Amino acid sequence: MQRTLTVGEVASRSGVAVSAVHFYERKGLIASHRTSGNQRRYDRDVLRRVAIIRMAQELGVSLAEVGMALEQLPPGQVPSKEDWARMSTAWRDKLRRRIVLLQRLAGELDSCIGCGCLSLDRCPIFNADDQLGSGGTGARVLMRDGEDVRERE
Amino acid sequence: MQRTLTVGEVASRSGVAVSAVHFYERKGLIASHRTSGNQRRYDRDVLRRVAIIRMAQELGVSLAEVGMALEQLPPGQVPSKEDWARMSTAWRDKLRRRIVLLQRLAGELDSCIGCGCLSLDRCPIFNADDQLGSGGTGARVLMRDGEDVRERE
DNA sequence: TCTTTACCTCAACTGCGATTGAGGTTGTAG
């Protein structure tokens, strides 16, 4: 296996589109050097970084947040054991919190299935009325588990 | 309490912005009738529908999907016990599946924290390499737990 | 009556996470 990877290789090996690799690079999440003919060549650490990116997204972490985490890594180097432990611990905790929220919701759904929900006054979910509200903008439903949950405007 | 609600009332009672209420109506998720002066008036079932919408979003269901579910409800009527049971069961199952996925991920993170992850060859997550890949477009990270997970292009 | 608040429409814009396309260059297999 060669020392460096082309975008295409990175893309196929990490399971993202070439355009996404370009995109991550533009966003500063990964880095490349160039050949004499201006083509990107990636060190193998990029696979790890892309894996981190995809995983973080799976956890509901935005690219901006991933970027901030990755910035603290030695650039161009494979993240160290400690780097990785720090990130993964933080993200695991975040994930755990989110799981707890979702489990609570699932529990409420369970009781709601039984309650018939024709009586607005008894249903724990429908009487949340505006407890479920307070949206963030856009599609990021995921993220609402940090500190700023449930602060009404 | 009056028979019908203005947008403002719907908004404050359901915890979403007025613009969001308009938006949901444009998308066909809720319906209104108009006063002689062209102002929207909502039946109280709209509160329930908005609650469903918000909840579904919390579960990671897109508005398009919610729309499809809501289309099957009697329009302008409060969803029946059965309607609600059907939806909530489906969404709860979806949610449960998602929770399982996330728990698996959290477990992997746990073992990864210990493993140091300097040896690419042993780490369960990094060797997933392209198992985590296969993105949907845009911000909807959530949804990837239906049937179409893990189909490489 | 007047004033203020809430409402109306419509179009444009935001932010995220990319993808798509045009027009051109590089690298490699035959």
Next chain:
DNA sequence: CTACAACCTCAATCGCAGTTGAGGTAAAGA
């Protein structure tokens, strides 16, 4: 040496889930 796949840049576009703003109308309270 040539064909062709893979690469390059840059700008535009997409899809989602709304928000914002301009310009105007309706309704409720003093």
